[in-house]
Amino acid sequence: MVGAGCHPGGRWYGVGVKPQEDPLVETSSSAPAIDIPLYVRRRAALPAAAASEVVTAGIPLPRGACRATDEISVVDSTGTALPLQLAVLDRWPDGSFRWLLLDLVTVGPSACRLWLRGLAHPPTAPAAVEARVDGQRITVRAGSRTFVVAPADHLFETEDQQGRRLTPQVIATDASGETTRAAFTSVAVERSGPVRAVVLSRGTIAVGESRLTVTARLHFSATSALRLDVSVLNPRAAVHPGNFWELGDKHSVLFKDLSIRVALPSPALAVACIPEPGVSAVAGSRLSLYQDSSGGNNWRSSVHVNREGRVPIRFNGYRLESPEELVEGRRASPAIEVAYEGGAVAAAVRHFWQNFPKALDGDRAGLTIRLFPEQWDDLHELQGGESKTHTASLAFDGPFPEALSSVLEPAVLSCEPEWYERCQAVPLLTPAQASRAPDYEGLVNAAIEGDDTFNAKRERIDEYGWRNFGDIYADHEAVGHQGERPLVSHYNNQYDAIAGFAIQFMRSGDLRWFSAMEDLALHVTDIDVYHTDEDKSAFNHGLFWHTAHYVDAGRSTHRTYPRAPGVSGGGPSNEHDYSTGLLLHHLLTGDERSRAGVVELVNWVMAMDDGRRTVFRFLSRADTGLASSTVSPTYHGPGRGAGNSIATLLNGFRLTGDRRFLDKAESLVRRCIHPADDLQGNGLLDAERRWSYTVFLQVLGKYLQAKTVLGEIDSHYAYARASLLHYGRWMAVNEYPYLERPDLLEYPNETWAAQDIRKAEIFATVARYTAGGERELMLERSRFFFDRSISTLTAHDTRTLARPIAILLSSGHDIAKLQSADSTIDDGSPAIELRPPAVFVPQKIEAVRNFLLLSAFAALMLVALVSYIVARYLR
Helix, strand or coil, rough: CCEECCCCCCCEEEEEEEEEECEEECCCCCCCCCEEEEEEECCCCCCCCCCCCCEEEEEECCCCCCCEEEEEEEEEECCCCCCCCEEEEEEEECCCCEEEEEEEECCEEEEEEEEEEECCCCCCCCCCEEEEEEEEEEEEEEEEEEEEEEEEEECCCCCCCCCEEEEEEEEEEECCCCCCCCEEEEEEEECCCEEEEEEEEEEEEEEEEEEEEEEEEEEEECCCEEEEEEEECCCCCCCHHCCCCCCCCCCEEEEEEEEEEEEEEEEEEEEEEEEECCCCCCEECCCEEEECCCCCCCCCCCCCCCCCCCCCCCCCCCCCCCCCCCCEEECCCCCEEEECEEEEEEEEECCCCCCCCCCEEEEEEEEEEEEECCCCCEEEECCCCCEEEEEEEEECCCCCCHHHHHCCCCCCCCEEEHHHHHCCCCCCCCCHHHCCCHHHHHHHHHCCCCCCCCCHHHHHHCCCCCCCCCECHHHHHHHHCCCCCCCCCCCCCCCCCCHHHHHHHHCCHHHHHHHHHHHHHHHHHHHHHHCCCCCCCCCCCCCCCCCCCCCHHHHCCCCCCCCCCCCCCCCCHHHHHHCHHHHHHHHHHHHHHHHHHHHHHHHHHHCCCCCHHHHHCCCCCCCCCCCCCECCCCCCCCCCHHHHHHHHHHHHHHHHHCCCHHHHHHHHHHHHHCCCCCCCCCCCCCCHCEEEEEEEHHHCCCCCCCCHHCCCCHHHHHHHHHHHHHHHHHHHHHCHHHHHHHCCCCCCHHHHHHHHHHHHHHHHHHCCCCCCCHHHHHHHHHHHHHHHHHHHHHHCCCCCCHHHHHHHHHCCCCHHHCCCHHCCCCCCCCCCCCCCCCCCCCCCHHHHHHHHHHHHHHHHHHHHHHHHHHHHHHH
């Protein structure tokens, strides 16, 4: 059955094939064929003349369903095979595919079906893309065009219709006006197949006395323009005196311009630019389109202050200038074309206005994509450990701008929510349409619907510009703020909003969730992670916190700690370590930057706890405790610090298969919790200091899920299970909704109501491992806390603030599954012999003890030596 529909958020946009009751279809083969409906949808309409495009997405599969890619084909609604390329992103422990990355060629919004072991395997489409490696020289044939990528001072080489070379270069201009070119020193094929090839180039570029790292991912296909993901990184550590992190740091790099320049082999005949959809093209001998600000109502927001505390913005929106005319507008999404005798070059930048300042220039000599444009009324500043990635497109074959459109607004390929549910893409996922909690769904959807959406919050402080775009305005920090301008506070993925967006996308299919996930993931991997090896191990490659509570971010941007009253300074910390969203973004899109982000964070966890990396290593090699502490460096019980570390270690193990990460996770479990802990004496009811033990218990439940998937029902599993039950039984007797005791809270606000949903999830998880009356008690407690959390939050006028909604995005969606009778687990957990809880001693404390012992020993030796000298020589 074929139907058509359109949703304002992009849900089931275009033609959709409704799923069958059961996607398992019996065939004449001994094994059933699996028929999976897929949907190709766009967040913006394609130009009418657009050709086919490559669509890339991760698709989950059930355990044991498929182990060979030659069993897989994709057909369109007519049964015609689509050109297809496959890569394995994730495997189940039995070796079968858990997530597959699909690259397929399609035309516009459409429906197709993925077949495993279909009745008739369609013929394989001929390869349209081919990558050949010859040492450090990579030759890519994409359709009728050939590209060469090799170590050089240019990104790649291709030829025009007359055989003349085109060699785009990355060019920087420093503060003094001196110009340098990037030198690429290594190239490698990252992905290769008949539909798409990705080549990774790495190099550096000198800027004054500094050197930036430049990384370029070149995506080649036969049906789309060349996509370039160009990242620029300042690899130095920030100085951050007093652990305040602000613009103007001594190790920041300042520069005037950084651009991609395509020089023409002969003078341009004409330049044309379309500034935004619906606006006529402007033509001339020379054109420059420059976006100076967001084009929004709050375009001069203090979110854009520079190192001097000045907002260097001159006008609202963009200006398209030629010798003949000036066109002005608010928000440009431009495409530019430069034609010359024998050829043409066209270019565009994705999220052009959102990542202002930006510029596209065309003149007689060539075309320039100004990623950090010289037109900006200031020098650009890249902080130590800060990176920025821009996605641009280049086309050398028309029609223009249609060839660029699939890079500017790529289509999204996805499954039905029921398929994500069946494949356990996220354990216990429940499709939104099957939810029995309408009030919960209403609160969650406030992020994308109504008057206070996350996009509306973004407009309030103009959370745009290349450093800001993608992040969420932390408006809960501004409650009670008085002043002419709103208080600026950045959210920096607290409570893993990326994961929440990904989960809600899989639950609903609504593309607004997908866009929010994608934008925030790309922001976090660039800006919020501290990309350096040159600071201390506790900071290197860590994730910066949200802006310090109730103060304006000022010049600290997304680095938490401005010089402000009440702010004591700090740095990246285990209590703000969120990697599950990056894992899900990688699995849904195949984006290698998010995978690298997870790997970076898991290695940070390992390094921060490694006593061999600190100045105290000469006195002690013990673990530092930085991976397990919460609130205080001496507290190593259950808390969000240890919980976040364990979650990241589990994610790192899943992506890499490195057993060290799972072993470390299990050591942290044993360090922080015990089945015989004295729960009356450890202060868990001190909500201000110990509320986050619930985060730890949620992660402990996910650890048990991961061990079950691995088939490792061992002593580690039994220890964690017994600990969870011990705490759950205590909670059933002692826990209460936070806002019932407002006198114990510094700020008794809506966030506490949202945090109660964690208790509902914990009780439902504990119920899975119990039976009889105890199970009923746990389910009753789960229902009570869920209902109380949602009803209390709904009653608050501030219910749609960013923080409470972010908590609900990833907690509570699985309650119905957890509470169902089918969720009971009879795991045959082995009996364990428990020793009394051991007290963990962090390296610093042990080092002090050892120093005192050595000092005492040295003093005794000195006394003995003096006594000997006196006795021997002075009597």
